[in-house]
Amino acid sequence: MDDYDSLLERARSQVPEDAFKKSGERFKVPDVQLMVQGNRSIWQNFQETINILNRPGKEVLKFVAGQLGTAGSMEGSNALFNGKFNVEQVSEVLNRYIEAYVICPVCTRPDTEIQKDSQAYYLVCSACGARTSIRPV
Numbered sequence: 001m002d003d004y005d006s007l008l009e010r011a012r013s014q015v016p017e018d019a020f021k022k023s024g025e026r027f028k029v030p031d032v033q034l035m036v037q038g039n040r041s042i043w044q045n046f047q048e049t050i051n052i053l054n055r056p057g058k059e060v061l062k063f064v065a066g067q068l069g070t071a072g073s074m075e076g077s078n079a080l081f082n083g084k085f086n087v088e089q090v091s092e093v094l095n096r097y098i099e100a101y102v103i104c105p106v107c108t109r110p111d112t113e114i115q116k117d118s119q120a121y122y123l124v125c126s127a128c129g130a131r132t133s134i135r136p137v
Helices: 002-013 046-053 057-068 087-101
Strands: 034-037 040-043 072-075 078-082 112-117 120-125 131-134
Touching (some): 046 057, 046 078, 057 072, 057 078, 057 087
Antiparallel strands (some): 034 040, 112 120, 120 131
């Protein structure tokens, strides 16, 4: 029984400490704060959102702009999109990004990172160890 306890302790030491909490308690994506100025939409809390998602801003911006069918750019901590969009549209696209590129499909935790092997991209979960093939952004 001592071998099992020592192995369990070693396994738990390799998993992030916050992985033992319920993912809903610690993974709260802030609501999109969008402002329309003329023919441009400005996502005001973009930097805060990408910090919580733990993803590069260019990657998230590329996905969102592509799904909205417009050009996007970053200006300081804001994301700018050509065209008039509402909060629901941007939130829906952001949720699609989170489902596809942040949440682990095996354990449903957000403790993932994107890795590239030769020509393939993988979503690797540090909580459960799953490695899932994904499409490039």
